[in-house]
Amino acid sequence: MVRIGLLGCGNVGKIIATHQEGFQVVGVFDQLHEHAASLSELTGAKPYSDFNEFITADFDICVEAASIVAVRAYALKIIEHGKDLVILSVGALADDAFREDLISVAKENRKRIHIPSGAIMGLDxxxxxxxxxxxxxxxxxxxxxxxxxxxxxxxxxxxxxxxxxxxxxxxxxxxxxxxxxxxxxxxxxxxxxxxxxxxxxxxxxxxxxxxxxxxxxxxxxxxxxxxxTSYLAALSVLSLLKNINSPLVIGA
CATH class of the missing domain: 3.30.360.10 (Dihydrodipicolinate Reductase; domain 2)
Known part of the structure; x- marks a missing residue:
């Protein structure tokens, strides 16, 4: 079972955390701790109010469902702490310098950055x-x-x-x-x-x-x-997580 840390406990984060199939959300973090606490009550995942404690928790993949600002603030640290990363707020990668830094750090740490299809289809x-x-x-x-x-x-x-x-x-x-x-x-x-x-x-x-x-x-x-936010965006993350370790890979 893939263990997930969820960064962002708003509407999309709630959809992800309450529709777990093929993965388990074990930790949740939000700058508004009451959001993390509320989601914790629904899922049983441990809520974190401190990012440094969250990122050292025992999970494999961090799923960002927060904002472009959150990606810029936390993405590099997430990968440096040995976690793979799913980015929903992919607009953060429009910054060429930031994107190249992120890719470089991922290569150094042998980690992967996943971009779900989001609100469209046919991205592959x-x-x-x-x-x-x-x-x-x-x-x-x-x-x-x-x-x-x-x-x-x-x-x-x-x-x-x-x-x-x-x-x-x-x-x-x-x-x-x-x-x-x-x-x-x-x-x-x-x-x-x-x-x-x-x-x-x-x-x-x-x-x-x-x-x-x-x-x-x-x-x-x-x-x-x-x-x-489109509902399909949240569903695309669920699909990615469900199939992330599947031996059968469909699509380019």
Missing amino acids: NLKIGQISHIESILLRTTKSPESLKMNVSTRTLAFKGKAKDCIKLFPKNINVSVAIALASTHEVQVELWADPDVDKNIHEIFVKGEFGELYSKITNLPSPDNPA
Whole structure:
């Protein structure tokens, strides 16, 4: 049984910790200790109020379900303490220098960094961009104004430009753009729309390359109690953890 330490005890962390299959959450940490204590009561995992105590606990993999700020603050220390790492707030890796430092430390410590598919599907197939020419990638995301903290009465373009710039303005909403860029090793253009007529998170992906053309549309239900995050993002972490040691590997 894979032993998990959970960094972040909000809505997504709760979904992960209360749907354990093929893994066991043994420790939980959150800067708001009452969140860790509450999740501990639900799962039996030990709550930690001190990060240094948490990271020396007996678990194999640390799952980050907190924020980009948390990844930047804790990721290097997690790997240096001999833990593999699952990063949900992949927008933190849009910082080239930070990402390269993290990869370097992982290599030195023979640890692995896992990036789940998050709020989209087909992330593994986009890795063909590492070996075959990709001409263009566009991510068009539509969310409710509430989730983007906007007050608009009509469909409004909130951002248009590069993924690494969008993540700076909307760090909780567009992590998938950075995941796509990392998988494909290609710059991703983003259109982020606020639409008062939608109650779901919609991601449309347009890719052109030597392989042909790809279009996908994912319409996600928001996570319970958090309209900024897709429920699929939490489910993708559960799927990763369930299969992390499987002898049968499906997908590129």
